[in-house]
Amino acid sequence: MSIPVESFFLNPTAAGTLQQQIRQMVAEGVLAGRYRPGDRMPSSRGLAQHLGISRITVTLAYTDLVSSDYLVARGRSGYFVSDTAPRQPEFPPRRRGTVCAVDYAALTGNRFSGQERLAKPEDWSSYRYPFIYGQADVSLFDHRNWRLCALRALGKRDFEALTSDYYERDDPLLIEYILRHILPRRGIIAAPDEVLLTLGAQNALWLTAQLMLNPERRAVLENPCYPGLRAVVRQTGCAMVSVDVDQDGLPPEALPAADVVFTTASHHCPTNATMPLERRRTLLEAASTRNFTIVEDDYEFEMSFLKAVSPSLKSLDREGRVIYVGSFSKSLFPGLRLGYIVAPAPFIREARALRATVLRHPPGHIQRTAAYFLSLGHYDALINRTRAAYKRRRILMDEAIREQGLTIAGQGGFGGSSLWMRAPDPVDTEDLALRLQARGVLIEPGRLFFDPAAASRRHYRLAFSSIPNPRIPEGIALIARAIAETGLTQA
Template sequence: MTSRTPQQATTDDWAALAGIRPLHARVAEYLRRGLRRGVYPLNRPLPPSRVLSEQLGVSRTTVQAALQTLLDEQLIVSRPRSGMYPVVMQVAEEPSVTPVDWNQLFYKVATPVPQIVEPDHSRYPFPFLSGQIEQAAFPTRSWLKAVNQAMSGKNLRVSLGDPRDGDDPELVKALIEEVLALRGVHAGPDEVMITVGTQQGLSLLSRALLGPGVRVAMENPGYVDAQHAFAGAGAQIQYMTVDEFGASPQGTVDAHVVYLTPSSHHPTSVALSPERRRRFLALADGQDAVIIEDDYDAEIRLQGPPLAPMKSVDRSGRVVYLGTFSKYLAPGLRMGYVVAAPELIAQLRRFRHYATKAPSPMLQRSLALFIRSGDYARQLRGYRVRARSKFDHFAEAVGEYLPGFADQLTVPQMNMWLRMPGGGDAGEWARRARSRGVLATPGSLYYAPGNVVRTDELRVGLASIPEMRIAAGVRALGTSL
């Protein structure tokens, strides 16, 4: 074996051993590895403590302590006036380690469901995406004012305290009085729970209401994250088709849970008709089912008054209402809520306690102050004005650069579900558009596995793109067609 210096042979070892403490133990392990690999020949002394000290950047005292450890372990021997010598040429290698096969250790593997993972939209000039915001429109000054208030005076104790199982009573009260009441949803404090976004609400509801073999009905195409939550619970998912009147109740047979996005279907944006809302409520009563109403887009109706939630006419208490602040404030806030019967809310709190406890008390108090100040209502009004202006610019640009799609823009929306005239591959269209700086989502990604009905649909959102770039973005989209 060719002799090598310790620094040549085990430089990587020294860095890899950074987590070992105390320092002399790290030096001792470094030298053991050198002995194990035959770095130090049997008939030659180990480098002097002064040399090792300089090589490793440690004190001579530390090196001497490490050498004493190796002496005690009888891995080296001291020869008077000569130095420290290896006792054996090699130390036995550590036993081989079998890599962990995590797939064999997982208790449960969810049914494969497609994921929609978009790139960082800030790197693209034309992000026609939903679920994001235009950062320049965030009310930074008003929000910082609320945060400063939350971190001072009597609010500080709440913001820095342990929430345990409870939510900030001030946020719950503000939500009930200034958000839910305006939608016709009347609830008491024991019927409301704050969540870390809609996904946590869906996850907790899946744990409380679903299990292996339990039937849940959802829209197809539909909200992919809901599919993941239901599949993760082991539920049997059955799919409801969607037409111009929204989801069809025919897909709810024997379902224990029915998941709907009635105000603005995700992803097509069609509203569930009043007649079908009544049918779903009657079906839920008839088969002892629960309806999860995900009202993610409630505040952003661009034409006419907001649609009344199904929860507002629910007399039996079977509707579980999900809401979020992420869509029109910022997804980074991760703030949502569940409105349901007190018994269900109590169960969800128990499950939440052992997962995350309550959402950040500081963010909760900040949001409560933001709502009470009137800044939340002002932000919503400004958002709607900007959103309508964006849609008008988009429709004008479509008329010029994508005239074949103009007749599909009859209802002002923040998210458009476009079908290619004459058919085509929207996935390929989206790929070509991305090379021109345009982000848009192929509609096929929203369909359930094995249930892709069409491949010629494209979802185009206006939330994150600046208004001044819309026309150029539509032109690039048209060039990519």
């Protein structure tokens, strides 16, 4: 049977090259059972004329399908669906409308899905004024060199790194670069058995909390703090105590009795306060005297563009009391989901074993691509470019905020990619965010950053990592206008 040429059409919104689209159409037709073994494909000339494309494009697509065993070429007769082409399993699909007899909400208790999370629209990039945190800027990222590194990682020379199961190990090339280049910038000297790769900082914090905390232990969290951390710590069943931060971050003198203290010393989340060196030493002395462990989430340390970066707590630690968490999610891009833990070898050994119960290791190809990108100098060039861009945007933000009379609650003295804001008393920033979203402006309400027992609805975060420079003053003006309207409404 001949497959009619009318079965094929190009979708103008489809991703990929024309050759890839033809391949996809044929493969989907074979897998769905529409094209059966022995069916004859349209001629390359006929399909090219029908689709209005080059004949060589169709020929290349057919050749690729032959190499994948979807098609077979038979001399002058043309191309046919292969007798050994991949097929879908031959069993009937599940009927629609099947009733689930299990009450999974009762079985799971909705312990995880019921937790509140920071909400960001999936189409955030379509908004004109996206003041949201943690998203990559397409205009800054080095797509070309990342692609070249990915292609190199896909080559035959790196076949083992791409395809092998490392079991519980990590890519030695990436570990070596972290040990020799990334950690020394934070004043940290470590050995290979003191580093573990993770799926981002969130995964690192989860592993750490699972190992260090239980219902008999107490954890101290900064207030406000990263909402994801509070959710992670809550899962352990431990006692949680929130300690209010000041303009210099977490105050050691305010710490209650604790087993583990979590801190973001370099750039406090979300206020961006930078803990002074003397306070860092005081915190370490308290840890030694009172026998607690510190978990240091050192996010955004690369974005110190106002002053020189401070040494990490880990670099000042002389007793192995600091567990250090780092990530490439903010410095490269969030979708990479690649982070690391640095800690004494006995802790890393346990963390590696726990990680193995959930996943063996982060994907080998991702590790090797990142290793090449870092080792070839592209990472440092990207950091320099991003730091300069953020500095310009920060200046624009400061000027626009001052001009519009808005209030900065915490901006930090070293850099970062966001500002912590406070609205006037009548303003509920969750309502404000909804009204601004309708005007194309995205902000992050601050309630979820605080201890639920005393959450503030007046704070909000404005990030500048993903908004073009010319739109910053316009967006800040819209925020100020919306706040003024709220005040008038309340009055």
